[in-house]
Amino acid sequence: MNDNNPKAPLTPLNYEPNRHPDYQDDEIDLRELFGIIWQGKWWIIAITFVFAVGSVIYSLSLPNIxxxxxxxxxxxxxxxxxxxxxxxxxxxxxxxxxxxxxxxxxxxxxxxxxxxxxxxxxxxxxxxxxxxxxxxxxxxxxxxxxxxxxxxxxxxxxxxxxxxxxxxxxxxxxxxxxxxxxxxxxxxxxxxxxxxxxxxxxxxxxxxxxxxxxxxxxxxxxxxxxxxxxxxxxxxxxxxxxxxxxxxxxxxxxxxxxxxxxxxxxxxxxxxxxxxxxxxxxPPVAPEQKAKPSRALICIIGTFLGGFLSVGFVLLRNLFRKSKDVA
Structure with a gap:
């Protein structure tokens, strides 16, 4: 077999798949992102808990319709x-x-x-x-x-x-x-x-x-x-x-x-x-069950909203900290 033959078939030893140049960077960024979220987990838990309690209090304050x-x-x-x-x-x-x-x-x-x-x-x-x-x-x-x-x-x-x-x-x-x-x-x-x-x-x-x-x-x-x-x-x-x-x-x-x-x-x-x-x-009748508000739905939406906002807060907080360190 002539090693100098330019038309020699590719073998597993000399073939490497084409990798996207940003593939490795994306993987590192994802790991870094999860690391930032994990470091700010107490902030996320605290903010989500506050929103959950607030949504419960708000839903209980609404009168039945x-x-x-x-x-x-x-x-x-x-x-x-x-x-x-x-x-x-x-x-x-x-x-x-x-x-x-x-x-x-x-x-x-x-x-x-x-x-x-x-x-x-x-x-x-x-x-x-x-x-x-x-x-x-x-x-x-x-x-x-x-x-x-x-x-x-x-x-x-x-x-x-x-x-x-x-x-x-x-x-x-x-x-x-x-x-x-x-x-x-x-x-x-x-x-x-x-x-x-x-x-x-x-x-x-x-x-x-x-x-x-x-x-x-x-x-x-x-x-x-x-x-x-x-x-x-x-x-x-x-x-x-x-x-x-x-x-x-x-x-x-x-x-x-x-x-x-x-x-x-x-x-x-x-x-x-x-x-x-x-x-x-x-004919109309006097209802025995309320039509609204849906207190369970209000609590779920409030809790999810708190979770999203807390994650955003943690990411922005880390971004400002990096900007301050660079400055």
Whole structure:
């Protein structure tokens, strides 16, 4: 065998794999990194322990929040059935007389949901049932003592608001304040696009108040939509009666009589239907278990956060120490 042959095959004795030039440095850096973390293990343990204890204390300080929800189904009137189908037969004639009998692009269910979340409806609801202290001043609830109000905000003995706020705010919360709290923290409305079912949920520190508010909201939105349609039908009746008196053509008189009959039916059926827009499928109940907070999750997140921050602290501390030594 000729050792000087440049085309001689490689053997395990003369073959070395190509190593990345930084491979050895990376291995040393990893060992150094773990060494730094091990040297600062007491810092890591201490900081993680502080975060763990702090997260436990914080989670225990949070009050329980209970959720009461109800499942609703739109009625025939809300979904386009019932009188709305009858309105379709007279829609062309009604448009000639200037009367709106339905057929809008937005159905009544969507309108009812938006009204339920509107500022005007919430303001009227809170004022009607006088629930402002229950929305803005409840600190906690327990089965033994019931509702506990924050005495720095509201005095239940004298029914006075005593909170200390800076102008332009007043001790008594304005509608701007409590409507925002009601929409963001108390009320939740969701609609299933596939089934059309609507879910109304109320979050509160008291399970009984959560159930009561949910029941009141369902009643109020049904009553609001009923009164809205009745007033619209009465205005249409006034207009139709005036036009009927001024019309001498028998064909037009027949049209007006049919439209008057339709509006009269609307008022009659609206008055006899307690569940005018939403029919209750699953009524609200007082929950026995809290919906939030998830104290275990808060503690786990707090502990992991403390661990990450402690490792970062140890690494930065070592980096500053090296910079100081070099300087």
């Amino acid at each position: 209970y959720k009461s929800e109800a499942t609703l189904a739109p009625t025939e009137e809300a979904s386009g059935g019932g009188l709305s189908q009858m309105a379709g037969q007279l829609g062309g004639l009604a448009s000639l007389a200037g009367v709106n009998l339905g057929g809008n692009t937005v159905d009544k269910t969507t309108i009812a949901i938006e009204i339920l979340k509107s500022r005007a409806f919430i303001k009227s609801f809170v004022e009607k049932y006088n629930i402002l202290p229950e929305i803005m001043a409840v600190e906690e609830w327990s089965r033994q003592s019931g509702l506990v109000y924050n005495k720095e905000i509201y005095d239940p003995a004298t029914d006075e608001w005593v909170r200390d706020v800076e102008p332009p705010k007043q001790p008594r919360p304005s509608s701007w304040e409590y409507v925002q709290v009601f929409k963001n923290e108390v009320l939740s409305v969701a609609r299933d696009d596939e089934t059309g079912l609507v879910t109304i949920a109320v979050n509160h520190k008291s399970p009984k108040i959560a159930e009561q508010l949910t029941t009141w909201l369902i009643d109020e939105i049904n009553n609001h939509m009923r009164e809205r349609d009745i007033q619209e039908a009465r205005r249409s009746l006034e207009y139709l009666n005036e036009e009927l008196q001024e019309t001498a053509l028998s064909n037009m008189q027949q049209v007006f009589y049919q439209l008057i009959e339709k509006q009269t039916q609307t008022i009659m059926l609206a008055n006899v239907r307690p569940e005018y827009i939403f029919q209750v499928i699953d």
